Amino acid sequence: MNPRRLLVRALPIGIAVLVVCYQYFSSEKITNEAGRTARHALNPQQEETLGLQSYQQVLQEAQTIDSGPDYELVKRVAQRLSGATGPAAKTFDWRVSLVSSPQVNAFCLPGGKIVVYTGIIPVAQNEAGLATVMGHEMAHATLRHGSERLLQQKATQTLMTGVQTSLGDMSYEQQRAIMGAIGAGAQYGLLLPFSREHESEADKVGLLYMARAGYDPREAVDFWQRMSEASSAGGKPLEFMSTHPSDATRIAQLKDLLPQAQAEYERTKPR
Numbered sequence: 001m002n003p004r005r006l007l008v009r010a011l012p013i014g015i016a017v018l019v020v021c022y023q024y025f026s027s028e029k030i031t032n033e034a035g036r037t038a039r040h041a042l043n044p045q046q047e048e049t050l051g052l053q054s055y056q057q058v059l060q061e062a063q064t065i066d067s068g069p070d071y072e073l074v075k076r077v078a079q080r081l082s083g084a085t086g087p088a089a090k091t092f093d094w095r096v097s098l099v100s101s102p103q104v105n106a107f108c109l110p111g112g113k114i115v116v117y118t119g120i121i122p123v124a125q126n127e128a129g130l131a132t133v134m135g136h137e138m139a140h141a142t143l144r145h146g147s148e149r150l151l152q153q154k155a156t157q158t159l160m161t162g163v164q165t166s167l168g169d170m171s172y173e174q175q176r177a178i179m180g181a182i183g184a185g186a187q188y189g190l191l192l193p194f195s196r197e198h199e200s201e202a203d204k205v206g207l208l209y210m211a212r213a214g215y216d217p218r219e220a221v222d223f224w225q226r227m228s229e230a231s232s233a234g235g236k237p238l239e240f241m242s243t244h245p246s247d248a249t250r251i252a253q254l255k256d257l258l259p260q261a262q263a264e265y266e267r268t269k270p271r
Contacts, residue, residue, distance in 0.1 A: 016162025020155045027151055032143045033086055034201040040144055041151035044091060044111075047144065051110035055095070058115055062099040065118070074098045074116050077131050081138055082112065084212035084268075088142040104230060108137040110146055123230050128210070128219035133227075135206035135213075143205060145198045196245050200253055207254065207261045212268050217261035221254050 027039040042050070065071050078096035082089070092112030103117040114134065124130040140146070167175045203220075211217045228247035245253070 012165035013162045016159050019158050033205050038148050040147040042147040047110035047147050051113050054109050055113035065098045065100055071098050077134055080213040081135050081209050084209045085142055106133050106137050108141040110141055123226050128215040129223040131210040131215040132220040132223040135209040136202045139202040139205035207257055211261040211265035217265055224251050
């Protein structure tokens with residue numbers, strides 16, 4: 001390849017790298033509650049605004065339950081767990097809604113907006129089981145994982161655009177093959193491992209939340225074993241292809257964390 005063509009190829013990639021460096025170094029840098037240094041695309045106020053907008057949209061489209069034993073259970077667990085969170089949640093306006101749905105799911109949006117689907121309550125079985133999944137989801141919000149993923153996605157898209165521009169003189173088939181290979185590499189080598197790290201962090205911090213809130217952290221292992229059984233019928237992708245750790249990995253990691261969480265539980269539970 002002659003030097004001129006090489007320069008034409010390299011220039012868009014070089015510009016993309018410079019843009020990514022700017023995005024990265026101009027972003028907010030913090031040490032999160034899991035002890036890892038993280039950078040974020042949004043500030044807490046922006047996250048709060050987006051979280052509230054998404055929460056309101058979910059409630060507009062859902063059938064919520066505002067009374068009864070399940071609602072009181074969810075509200076009680078949310079109140080206890082929110083009181084056990086750390087400084088990262090000091091500005092959160094915690095809210096919780098119970099949605100009538102067979103989905104075995106719950107989530108917490110940025111700023112502390114929690115949604116629990118009724119389908120997860122039978123799998124939780126008890127208050128501590130529900131605290132396990134709610135603590136995990138609340139930890140995603142306090143760790144600001146969504147804003148961190150957004151920064152990574154922006155950087156990945158910028159680099160992909162730079163590469164695609166540099167391939168402008170190639171045929172469509174050649175471009176498609178190269179971009180497909182790079183996209184797969186980014187997906188399996190960067191994005192999915194990053195997502196699994198977030199899940200493990202949320203498990204760790206959520207376990208500490210439930211322990212501080214007075215729930216026996218040993219219940220977390222039982223809950224995730226039930227979740228594994230409930231979801232095993234449909235089959236699951238191999239761990240390296242998944243956004244989540246495998247059930248076996250998750251349960252093993254939780255067991256390793258139990259001594260720390262149990263000490264927290266013993267320290268904070270009523271005498």
